[in-house]
Each structure stands twice: as structure tokens, then as C-alpha cells.
Amino acid sequence: MAIDSNSRFDMSSSKANMELAKDIAKDKSLTGARYKLSELDPEYGPMGSSHARFKTPRTPLEFNIEDASNFKYDMDHCIKCKGCYWVEHTYNPGVKFNVRCPSNLFNDFDAYGAMGKMRIGVGLLEGDIEWTPSLVNILYSCPLCGACDVACKRNLDLEIELSLESLRVKAVQDGVAPLPAHKSAVDKILETGNIYGSKEDRKAWAKDVKVADKADVLYYVGDNTSFKNPQIAQATATILNKLGIDFMLLDNEKNEGNVVISIGMMDEAKKIAKETVDAIKASGATTVVCSDAEVYRTLKADIPKVLNIATADLGFKVVHIMELAAKAIEDGTLTLTTPIDSRIAYHDASSVSRLCDDWTPYKGERGWMGMIYPGQRRRRGRQGLYKEARTIMAAVPGADNTEFIRIRENALDICAGRGTDIAFPALTKFATEKRLEEAKYLGIETIVSADPQCRDAFNTYADPKDGVKAIDITELIVAAL
Secondary structure, three states: OOOOHHHOOOOHHHHHHHHHHHHHHHOHHHHOOOOOOOOEOHHHOOOOOOOOOEOOOOEEEEOOOOOHHHHHHHHHOOOOOOOOOEOOOOOOOOOOOOEOOHHHHHOOOHHHOHHHHHHHHHHHHHOOOOOOHHHHHHHHOOOOOOHHHHHHOOOOOOOHHHHHHHHHHHHHHOOOOOOHHHHHHHHHHHHHOOOOOOOOOOOHHHHHOOOOOOOOEEEEOOHHHHHHOHHHHHHHHHHHHHOOOOEEOOOOOOOOOHHHHHOOOHHHHHHHHHHHHHHHHHHOOOEEEEOOHHHHHHHHHHHHHHHOOOHHHOOOEEEEHHHHHHHHHHHOOOOOOOOOOOEEEEOOOHHHOOOOOOOOOOEEEEOHHHOEEOOOOOOOOOOOOHHHHHHHHHOOOOOEEEOOOOOHHHOOOOOOOOOHHHHOHHHHHHHHHHHHHHHHHOOOOEEEEOOHHHHHHHHHHOOHHHOOEEEEHHHHHHHOO
């Protein structure tokens, strides 16, 4: 039947259906005594209008992970489309490397994917299921990498990452977490101020670099770079010196709380977050430079979340060394002149890509179709340091610069951070080897990362005969100076 183009927006059918609904509502034998006829919301126009909608009771909403019920709507409205698992074909060429969720790839039972964890969350909140050791393991065998979250927000705007974080907080509140391995790591942090339990001088790396006693810029080094990869700290200092940026170090830097926050121990996380912010403010710094991706994400997004403040209200600006280097390259104040003879590719670590959007607290109401009132711009993983990393990579002379298949917010996380490697080393090994398979397929010789944990995992699990190695982006810059 031909459709009259002039009647495309004729609402007579909808109007007739609404009138029929009124008639049916009068017959309680059909509708039941509890039936209440929905009312139109006058804010959106009268019945018959193309914008008409029924009134939906608004319920209080707060983006606060300390109460998992804030995200019951998000958990309950997952449609199990598995967009959290696959990279959409519009973003990914071919089908060989098209999975975004490492934990669900590791174990293909749905419980290990976001779609399964959302149903577990609803069951826990409604009292239909109880915690078991297996359920706790399932919840934590996930890197909280945000891949599921950015994917879902292309379609439904559900807060998947916050839901997962809130369930971990609930596990701690209910006394079934942390896991023993995580508890041991936290004990070391609380006792010694670092995750390794080391009592060595964390400034030992800085003996041969120029550090100011007082400056507007503070370099927050982090545990991994202080103790395991001091060459990254030295490279970062070299870059800052090259750019003519005076910087200082904290007299008594401590772990910034990355793992503590990630496993849901909120009481300890709040204490560490406040101490960290207070220490930075006391230094007088206006800018904090990071070279460790997880330190960057924690200071910029997670600490504000824990303290219920906006990133903009921290009292200082958080930047990654990549941002400074990329700007200097664009301005012409930093030139890389030494050729690098290697086929190189940048690995988008989650903490400097889809997880580092600024945090803004939210308190309002949820209403029609899950819409929030007042509205707020969602965190979609778009503030990642994608451009900055590639500006640096493109400036390296002599290198054969290429890309992974899964890049930017669609990159495969290798489960080397946020405490995943501590409790689930088999998952870290599996995910890292999957990423290395991608590198081998593309002929990549040098993987460049801005996350020391990723660098460690790649070099630990790479097969020597494949000739693939990983370096930090600061190491690449210094090598190319």
C-alpha cells in the first residue's frame, strides 16, 4: 500500500489507541483493580502531538558508587546485545581481531562479560542470589578497563563502568571482599606507602637529573616507575629538562590509591585520596605531571570520584607527560632527530584512553526512558590522549609507524593494571598474549605504551623468537632526541 507523504506525521492512529486505552481502563475486569491510567506529561505537548509522552515518575539518582542501588536501572536495562564484547564492524576491519572484552574472551560464559555481571548485580540487589566465592571471583576477574562502558554508551547510555565499580564496593561492604591477594597488596600500601612493600628510597632514580626544590610543576612518579622502571622516571625528567620546565618531587610521595579504589575499599580509598590531594596542595604545585597511566587516571578521575568533587575542583591540573611533549612537537620547541629503525605501534592503555575523562559528580532524578534531570554530559572515553600519542609517534624519524587493528577506545586491554594482575595472573597472561598475537600478525617490532604495567606485561609474555619488545613512550622520545 502506498504511503501518503503528507500523512507521515498523522498521529490519528496513536490518538485512537490512547482513546481505546481509556475505554479499556473503565472495565476493571480486564485491567484489574490496581490499574491506573497513565497520564500525559503536559511538558511535552497534548495527546496527538508528535512529542507527546506519558508521565514517568522521577526517582532520585546520584552517581555514587558507594550505593549500588544507584545503578540498578543501568543493570536492569542491559539488553544483552553484546556490544560490550564485540568491536562494531564500522570501527574494525575484518573479524580476526574484533573482541573488546578480555575477561569474556578468557572465559566465554556470559557471567564474565558485562551482560552477565549486570544480571548478577540485579540478582544481588533484589536478594535473588547470594554471594559465593565463585561469584566474587567472577566479579573481580575483570580489569575495569571501560571497554564495555564506551561501547554501551554508543547505544543506551547505561553506566556500566560505574555499575561494576559499585558492585565491588558492595562486595567489600558485605564482607566478602577483598580477595586475599588484594588484601595483601593493600596491607603493603598502608604499611609502607607503596604496593611492593619496599622500604628503599623512592627518589633514588633522581640522583643524576635536575630537580627543583620548589616549582609550579610537580612530577608524581608512582610506585612502578619509582621502584620497577626507574628508567621511565629518568626519561620523563630528561624530557621536562629538555623543555625547560622546572619540576619538583614530593618529599614523601606515597601510593595514590589506584588499586585500593579499583577493588572497592572505599574507607581506605577516601583516606588515601584526601592525603594525596592534601600533599599536592601543600607542595604549592599548580600542575601535576604523570608518566604512569594509572597514576594519571587515578589523580584526574578516580580521586575526584571518591571525594565527590569535580576534576576541575581538585585545586591543581593533572597532565600526562605525553601532553607536554606533543604540544612542544606541534609548537616546534621539541624536535626528534635521531632515527629509530623499527616497525612501531602505539598501544592505547585504558587509563590514558577511555578511562580518563574528567569526573563531575551528579545528583538529580531519573525519569522517562531513563533520562536524567538535569542532564549531564556523559563520560564516553573521548578525552583520551589519542591525538597526543600519535603526534609523538609520527614525529619519530626513520620509524615504520603503524597501528594495531583495535585502537583508541576500542583497544584490547591486557589486564595488567587495577589489581587484575595481582589476583588473576592467568588472565593477564592470556590477554597480553592475545594482544601480542595482533602485533605479530601486523609485523610490529616495538610496542610503545604510556603504562609501565603494560610495558612489563608485554616484555614478560612476549615470545623471544617473535622479536617483539615493548618500551615506554618516554623512552621512545629520549631515544629519538
